[in-house]
Amino acid sequence: MSDTPLAPGLIADEYPETVRSAWLDWISTVDHKRIGILYMFATLVFFAAGGVEALLMRIQLARPDSHFLSPDQYDQIFTMHGTTMVFLVVVPMLLGFANYLTPLMIGARDMALPRLNAFSFWVFLFGGILLYLSFVYGHAPAAGWFAYTPLSEKGYSSRYGMDYWALALLGIGVGTVATAVNLIVTILKLRAPGLTIRRLPLFVWMVLVNSFLILMALPALNASLVMLLVDRQLNAHFFMSLGGGSPVLWQHYFWAFGHPEVYIMVLPAFGVISEVIPVFSRKPIFGYGFVAASTVAIALLSLGVWAHHMFAVGLGHAWDYAFGASSLLIAVPTGVKVFNWIATMWGGSIHFTTSMLFAIAFLFTFTIGGLSGVSFATFPLDWQTTDTYYVVAHMHYVLFGGTLFAMMSAVYYWFPKFSGRMLSERLGRLHFVLMFIGFHMTFFIQHFLGLDGMPRRVYTYPDLPGWGVMNMISTIGAFVIGISVLVLLWNMWVSIHAGAPAGDNPWNAWTLEWATTSPPPEHNFEAVPPVRSARPLWDLAHPEGGRL
Amino acid sequence: MWICGFILAVVTLALAYILIRFRRRDDGEPAQGTGNKTLEVVWTAVPIALVTTLFVLSVITARAVDRPLRAPDIVVVGHQWWWEVRYPASGAVTANEVHLPAGRDTLLQIDAADVVHDFWVPELGRKIDAVPGRHNYIWITAGRQATYRGACAEFCGPEHAWMRFRAVIDSPEVFDAWLAAEAAPAPQSAAADAVAGRTRFSQLTCANCHAVRGVNQQEPYAPDLTHVASRRMLAGERLENTSANLREWLHEPNLIKPNCLMPNLNLSDQDLSALTAYLESLR
Numbered sequence: 001m002s003d004t005p006l007a008p009g010l011i012a013d014e015y016p017e018t019v020r021s022a023w024l025d026w027i028s029t030v031d032h033k034r035i036g037i038l039y040m041f042a043t044l045v046f047f048a049a050g051g052v053e054a055l056l057m058r059i060q061l062a063r064p065d066s067h068f069l070s071p072d073q074y075d076q077i078f079t080m081h082g083t084t085m086v087f088l089v090v091v092p093m094l095l096g097f098a099n100y101l102t103p104l105m106i107g108a109r110d111m112a113l114p115r116l117n118a119f120s121f122w123v124f125l126f127g128g129i130l131l132y133l134s135f136v137y138g139h140a141p142a143a144g145w146f147a148y149t150p151l152s153e154k155g156y157s158s159r160y161g162m163d164y165w166a167l168a169l170l171g172i173g174v175g176t177v178a179t180a181v182n183l184i185v186t187i188l189k190l191r192a193p194g195l196t197i198r199r200l201p202l203f204v205w206m207v208l209v210n211s212f213l214i215l216m217a218l219p220a221l222n223a224s225l226v227m228l229l230v231d232r233q234l235n236a237h238f239f240m241s242l243g244g245g246s247p248v249l250w251q252h253y254f255w256a257f258g259h260p261e262v263y264i265m266v267l268p269a270f271g272v273i274s275e276v277i278p279v280f281s282r283k284p285i286f287g288y289g290f291v292a293a294s295t296v297a298i299a300l301l302s303l304g305v306w307a308h309h310m311f312a313v314g315l316g317h318a319w320d321y322a323f324g325a326s327s328l329l330i331a332v333p334t335g336v337k338v339f340n341w342i343a344t345m346w347g348g349s350i351h352f353t354t355s356m357l358f359a360i361a362f363l364f365t366f367t368i369g370g371l372s373g374v375s376f377a378t379f380p381l382d383w384q385t386t387d388t389y390y391v392v393a394h395m396h397y398v399l400f401g402g403t404l405f406a407m408m409s410a411v412y413y414w415f416p417k418f419s420g421r422m423l424s425e426r427l428g429r430l431h432f433v434l435m436f437i438g439f440h441m442t443f444f445i446q447h448f449l450g451l452d453g454m455p456r457r458v459y460t461y462p463d464l465p466g467w468g469v470m471n472m473i474s475t476i477g478a479f480v481i482g483i484s485v486l487v488l489l490w491n492m493w494v495s496i497h498a499g500a501p502a503g504d505n506p507w508n509a510w511t512l513e514w515a516t517t518s519p520p521p522e523h524n525f526e527a528v529p530p531v532r533s534a535r536p537l538w539d540l541a542h543p544e545g546g547r548l
Numbered sequence: 549m550w551i552c553g554f555i556l557a558v559v560t561l562a563l564a565y566i567l568i569r570f571r572r573r574d575d576g577e578p579a580q581g582t583g584n585k586t587l588e589v590v591w592t593a594v595p596i597a598l599v600t601t602l603f604v605l606s607v608i609t610a611r612a613v614d615r616p617l618r619a620p621d622i623v624v625v626g627h628q629w630w631w632e633v634r635y636p637a638s639g640a641v642t643a644n645e646v647h648l649p650a651g652r653d654t655l656l657q658i659d660a661a662d663v664v665h666d667f668w669v670p671e672l673g674r675k676i677d678a679v680p681g682r683h684n685y686i687w688i689t690a691g692r693q694a695t696y697r698g699a700c701a702e703f704c705g706p707e708h709a710w711m712r713f714r715a716v717i718d719s720p721e722v723f724d725a726w727l728a729a730e731a732a733p734a735p736q737s738a739a740a741d742a743v744a745g746r747t748r749f750s751q752l753t754c755a756n757c758h759a760v761r762g763v764n765q766q767e768p769y770a771p772d773l774t775h776v777a778s779r780r781m782l783a784g785e786r787l788e789n790t791s792a793n794l795r796e797w798l799h800e801p802n803l804i805k806p807n808c809l810m811p812n813l814n815l816s817d818q819d820l821s822a823l824t825a826y827l828e829s830l831r
Contacts, residue, residue, distance in 0.1 A: 248682070312702075
């Protein structure tokens with residue numbers, strides 16, 4: 001990457017030769033590819049932090065009545081694990097991929113607003129650093145990533161951890177909104193000639209829908225964070241019942257953001273799967289229109305399901321019925337997607353690359369996560385299972401087995417484009433097997449712990465029959481996942497230095513990012529190929545016809 | 549549940565079949581089909597029918613579980629990190645133990661004193677949040693004599709894990725006898741160490757938070773101790789209620805439950821023995 005040419009006249013004129021360096025190039029870059037890589041690298045570091053936090057929790061929970069961590073330490077760590085994985089890993093990792101790939105996939109030179117793009121990244125990075133500075137200050141936030149009031153209010157969280165939390169998320173939230181605006185403008189205004197909306201790669205489709213969802217959901221969080229800060233610092237009482245406020249109001253605001261957030265974390269993953277499965281089945285996606293339209297349906301429905309996080313609050317039957325119905329309904333477009341992906345493989349010629357293995361694992365685990373999700377939308381079941389380990393299992397099936405498996409698929413698929421080198425398939429398969437086994441070992445058993453009555457967010461538990469064994473199995477699984485991540489990092493390290501050269505289009509894929517060199521030059525394309533269908537490179541290879 | 553299992557089986561089997569049947573055989577490109585409208589309609593309509601069924605079942609269950617309200621039989625208040633349990637009709641107050649008569653419809657009112665908690669006994673039906681500033685209600689009709697474990701199910705701070713309790717279901721006769729005993733003021737033991745303990749209870753800061761009916765009046769900042777010796781467990785189920793454990797708890801509460809709000813009073817051996825004897829006499 002270091003030989004990527006500088007934009008002529010941009011940095012060279014402003015700084016004397018002696019000041020220019022690789023560091024300055026990276027820090028001052030407004031190139032969407034470099035910003036994308038900065039995002040991915042930063043999220044990798046935060047992922048390591050969040051992963052270590054997860055392992056600490058699993059060590060604590062491996063045996064009943066353990067004293068490895070104090071209750072207060074455990075609460076800080078589980079709060080930081082959730083906050084890190086959601087706000088500093090999954091969302092920005094997806095933004096990183098979207099940043100790198102969107103302009104390339106639509107045949108553009110860069111994002112529409114490159115400086116805003118750089119601003120978004122740095123605001124995110126400093127937000128993340130601010131959050132972790134709370135450890136240095138001496139006390140990380142400890143009221144959970146959901147920060148339910150009044151526990152997160154000054155009276156019950158008197159140290160500054162929650163203030164760090166709110167300020168950091170506010171900064172990250174502003175950056176995320178700016179990126180969403182940037183992506184929307186880029187996709188709507190900078191597409192190559194011939195690339196109509198109905199020919200957009202599905203990944204770009206989902207990024208577009210996702211960006212609108214961010215615009216609608218994030219402001220709810222940003223506003224409530226400000227209200228929480230006003231409560232804490234200026235002694236207001238938006239969320240304190242004693243002063244006439246309402247603790248339930250926070251839950252409404254938070255989940256009005258928080259449930260769309262779940263789809264913000266999963267829609268780009270759907271996009272990845274919709275790119276990877278067709279390429280490695282050597283067939284176009286089954287039902288392009290239905291896959292795209294079901295994304296819009298999911299986004300719209302996701303804005304109206306938040307109170308299914310609150311079935312236990314006692315809001316009354318009208319709420320339960322309305323939000324139960326909308327939550328059940330959202331399973332339908334999600335199911336349509338799964339069926340279309342499976343139908344894409346039908347009659348294909350499936351290449352079992354590591355990328356494809358992760359995509360197939362995604363289909364399997366995400367289906368489990370989706371079905372346990374349906375069991376929550378049937379609210380009488382939710383009254384039993386909510387706030388137990390059943391939920392922990394469910395959300396990790398969706399976010400880890402779903403989104404993160406899709407991200408792994410994306411890494412193996414696009415790493416050659418980013419670096420110009422292939423990742424090792426042998427190490428890749430080892431990584432896949434370890435992660436798949438580790439994941440199911442950790443989380444499948446948690447369904448049973450939850451059904452057996454183990455509440456979540458507890459730092460320890462009584463020695464009830466079976467609980468110790470099940471938790472120990474879960475902990476061992478978590479360490480298997482940890483080892484699999486080390487294999488991935490090793491694979492990346494080895495491949496960057498000695499991987500096989502990738503060439504422009506190692507997978508024989510069909511979208512525009514494969515029509516340029518790997519890695520692409522700063523201006524992306526020497527010439528964008530003509531676009532006459534959703535698969536421009538297929539058309540190039542098959543000039544005789546066979547177009548969509 | 550069986551519906552979910554069935555769908556998972558179908559998806560998994562279809563996936564496995566496709567993966568084996570259509571694995572790569574040669575380098576040729578397969579036929580390039582792009583979709584099928586009829587199939588799309590079918591796999592949209594069938595899930596809609598399924599979720600509609602689930603919704604109807606949910607509504608039926610919900611209507612059966614929640615019935616019209618009246619004055620509650622029991623008021624349960626969640627505190628950091630224990631449960632206050634009051635029986636308004638009789639005036640009985642206890643903690644971390646909910647006694648219920650078998651076969652009678654009982655209405656519980658669930659409140660919170662500080663932060664959001666959640667009252668949950670898995671065997672007795674739904675869980676429900678305890679939210680400061682509002683009252684929630686839950687109907688329980690316990691079938692037969694049994695003791696169940698309950699827990700706080702909403703994260704409420706560092707000692708959330710030890711905010712557990714028992715639900716004790718007795719025959720109506722046994723329950724009524726228990727309630728009458730619990731409503732009575734504290735017994736007055738004549739044993740010397742218990743009398744000494746009773747004096748120390750009032751002299752030390754114990755009485756600033758704990759109530760012993762007949763000895764002091766106190767807002768419920770901490771569990772009512774009027775009949776503490778009759779309970780099975782101590783400190784939100786952290787310890788069994790034995791005299792050795794009770795003594796340990798009084799000696800160093802912060803070792804047993806690090807973030808509990810009960811302070812370590814640095815009691816002398818003499819005070820420990822006296823207080824333990826006194827509390828043991830409160831049957």
